[in-house]
Amino acid sequence: MTTATTHTLDVPGATLTYDVRGPLPPADGRPPLLFIAQPMDASGFGTLASYFPDRTVVTYDPRGLGRSTRSDGETANTPQQQAGDLHRLIAELGGTVDLLGSSGGAVTGLHLVSAHPDDVRTFVAHEPPLLGVLPDAQEAFAAEKRVQDAYHQLGWGAGMAAFIALTSWEGELTDEFGAELPDPAAFGLPTGDDGSRGDPLLSGISNAITAYQPDVPALTAAPTRVVIAAGIESTGTLTWRTSSALADELDQELTVFPSNHGGFLGDEYGQPGQPEAFAARLREVLDSSA
Known part of the structure; x- marks a missing residue:
């Protein structure tokens, strides 16, 4: 190498x-x-x-x-x-x-x-x-916001679990996404909140990329x-x-x-x-x- x-x-x-x-x-x-x-x-x-x-x-x-x-x-x-x-x-x-x-x-x-x-x-x-090139762009941006809300309200584990759920969703997004947040433990993620809010994937600081x-x-x-x-x-x-x-x-x-x-x-x-x-x-x- x-x-x-x-x-x-x-x-x-x-x-x-x-x-x-x-x-x-x-x-x-x-x-x-x-x-x-x-x-x-x-x-x-x-x-x-x-x-x-x-x-x-x-x-x-x-x-x-x-x-x-x-x-x-x-x-x-x-x-x-x-x-x-x-x-x-x-x-x-x-x-x-x-x-x-x-x-x-x-x-x-x-x-x-x-x-x-x-x-x-x-x-x-x-x-x-x-996200803007999708026919369901409005729903996709709303789903992205739900992921970021989960992160800011509950911490990294909850945010990452929501992100995994979003990226695993097949087909057009609907209002059903985020109605019930997934359990972080189901993905082997921490359920506690360490208080950090700077994750570049979950915090919203990279929204200009998806937009x-x-x-x-x-x-x-x-x-x-x-x-x-x-x-x-x-x-x-x-x-x-x-x-x-x-x-x-x-x-x-x-x-x-x-x-x-x-x-x-x-x-x-x-x-x-x-x-x-x-x-x-x-x-x-x-x-x-x-």
């Missing part, structure tokens, strides 16, 4: 920490392969990176997450600001990358391609949680090859539906990957997906556009 070297980059209002596996510039002439997510940081991509020993792979922690610090006095996570950070990071890497963005990272990637279309050769957007409206004309006009993807095990769930709806807006077929929303994960968080199969599918998608 190629050893990662860690670097920092000062950007307006933050210092980004990123890891590079392989030479810069890449020895084979291909652009670096950049993996991004949100609110997950670089620590979740170690296993996936190991399946690309022939590529220079870069991972990073978005501002305010993991090892990347903020000095802007803000807490909100927005695709626009994070896309600006990535634009500066990509310039540091040589000016062009292939990009896998997962979850909120996929949303950031969509804005990056819209605002800086020459930065990315191929962009694989894996399960972007774009983001993609610029479809800019995405279709960009020289970037944009691939909208979702895991087969996610079929019918919220992020499968958002991915499918976006693919329809871009007049493309949804590209199906193995496993689920975290299908690229190894044992980083104790809930492994199918990283080897995910990597093989990603390689196939990237090579088909080379």
Whole structure:
């Protein structure tokens, strides 16, 4: 396995920490392969990176997450600001990358391609949680608020249990969601409240990500090859539906990957997906556009 070297980059209002596996510039002439997510940081991509020993792979922690610090006095996570950070990071890497963005990272990637279309050769957007593209968007935003209310009123365990229930819901959302909160203990989650309220997934500080409206004309006009993807095990769930709806807006077929929303994960968080199969599918998608 190629050893990662860690670097920092000062950007307006933050210092980004990123890891590079392989030479810069890449020895084979291909652009670096950049993996991004949100609110997950670089620590979740170690296993996936190991399946690309022939590529220079870069991972990073978005501002305010993991090892990347903020000095802007803000807490909100927005695709626009994070896309600006990535634009500066990509310039540091040589000016062009292939990009896998997962979850909120996929949303950031969509804005990056819209605002800086020459930065990315191929962009694989894996399960972007774009609630506004759904036919039941109003109900989806209301369900998101119920999850956040559970977190703020009852603590992390209750909020995470509600979040799991939301992301597991199949089909269009109705008023039934959240009428009865799930028991955190049923998911092996703590039932007590430690008093913290800063979780980036549950607190609402990432609402700009789920509310983001993609610029479809800019995405279709960009020289970037944009691939909208979702895991087969996610079929019918919220992020499968958002991915499918976006693919329809871009007049493309949804590209199906193995496993689920975290299908690229190894044992980083104790809930492994199918990283080897995910990597093989990603390689196939990237090579088909080379």
